[in-house]
Amino acid sequence: MALTRELFSFLLCTAMNTVYHCEATAPPPPPTGLNYRWLDPFTVNVSWQRPRGLQDGEDLYMYRDQTDKSPQTVHSSCTIWRYFTDSFLTEEMGSDRRTYHVWTVGSKSCGYHLNKSTSVPITVHTLKPRAKVKDFKCLINATGMNCSWSPENKPMDLYWVLGNFSKELKKCDRPYSSALRSGCYLNVNAVNNDIYILLDTGAAFSTFKPVLEIPSPKLNISAVGDKFNLSWPPPVVGTYCHWVYEVCYKKCNEPKVCLNFTPPGEPVQMPYDERCRYEFQSRARTSPYVKEIFSGFGDVVSYGTDKPPDKTLMVVAIVVPIILSACIILSCYCFRRHRSIICPTIPDPSAIFKEMMNGNKDFKTTTGSLYTPVPEPVQPCKILLATV
Template structure:
């Protein structure tokens, strides 16, 4: 009995030791001797040596991560290096810290990972805000970029290339040698097709450097306005870039003397007519401006607002109804007042007193043949004028003479 018990305990101990050793054997060692190398102002390469204890030909996966904006981004690789783009505008500090570790599972599904090893590196030059209000307007296969230097007294150098990690892209870094200055802004024309990829910009002075992706713009849309019935038809020429893009137009306008700005939107697919109909009041002056930006299936490109386009004129409002509504009641009131005055003054003529027939009959019965006393005065004829008659005596001799 004792022999069997000792054998069973020894067997369990051997199994436990074997399990522990097997677990330790499965835990891969971490990478060693991490180093970094800046390929250009945007790109850094991190590499390391094979971990101790890893045999040649064994399947080992490496993982690396970066904590940015509070979130960890984990990527896997089967080689002992990785290349990443590091822009100053993406971080709040001048340091980048990557974590690298080994995973013994080739399909990156194992939870048996090595401890993490960190590597921290800085930019080739101090990180500094060199320019502000940097914008690039696309003109075909070129870009017209302009900016405001933070310190105009410092000499500024600008380089650019398409963003990416391919060998061809990494060799495409160019310097802008012709800078144009005006009172406040500095400009440079970049010979690069911005419709194919993002453009990485590198600016530096003696004070420091700055790397970022250029914000792309297209020229403000040139708008034409045409009146069609009770609508205005606004139309634009499509942008020179983004043939496969969906464009989002924003139209803002004011009408008459109303200071309120009204805006309307329309989405247009490239290749179709870029137009918009809006209601029109021909008694108002319209002040219209517009801008455009990509909506879907295309990288972010936008324009500023165009110059204000005016259409129509402010006409004085038709006040006929207002005048009628005010003057007509006044005239009617005056007419009513005059009518009342005339009626009151000539009421005896318009409405004479008519005797009561019952009173006349009663008077006849009581007085018999007496003259009826009727109210009012009786009609008295007006005496006619009488000419006096004058008689002239005729003598006999005068009469005979007349007869003769």
């Protein structure tokens, strides 16, 4: 009887623990009533209602942007509030809409993702369709900046804001237009502050953070011995920046070569071949550790002249073999013509000794004859007797 009571108690506790565990791990309800509103043309606010059955502070919420992104590049954000704000730049997104996913996390820490609700999507549309802008540039100088675009675009109004988006959006008050470019002069310091641009055609707009460009610094070149000295005046803006200079050059008929230099305030050097004419182009950009500012390539700077190559070695390489060949041919010809003098026929010694051993005095050589002297003429001598 005692065993039965203990078994019943064990089964009852097990069942209670199972029910409690299942209730504790049940996923929380998802957010409801997702909505959004634009705080300004750059910033959107997404909000939702508290899930049913939950009180404030019982759960956290997570959200992420999944617009045209792979799962490997999606990052989630956590909040204790039932809303979040996000910046929306159409040129960065490449569209006029963005999709967010929001879900409830049942734990007290956003690092714990096992106990979470199903995600609820919401698609955010911009206030106007996205406008396509071609060839937009912002050239900065010591007094301000000149932002311009291709005149192929529809007539547009330019608005700008510095720093965060909570500041007042300002409209360009110094516009200009020409056959080459349309744009606006802005009296702002874009080097020390972030600037955001809104271009509005009326029916559509485009929002973006412009890339800042400076005039190309002038390249100074001088030659000392077999070295070039290259130097640039400091840019008129961003004097505190760490500048990197890219130099591209061509010499003689060789392909173009590009080099990067970070001059420490003194001219940089590179090899110089005085036989070649050089054509240089250079541009400047900030180092990767500071705000991105760059320039385009400047005008082509020429130095030196192309000199005709030294043909001495080529002449030697051609003439010397010809002379040697002619000498060899003449030598062979002379040898063949005067072979009997240069290399006379020598009697075979074995034949001479063989005849001597056989006692034949009138031996003959097998390959030639011995020298025979020419007989001298003999005159007859007459003796006359003298008469007394």
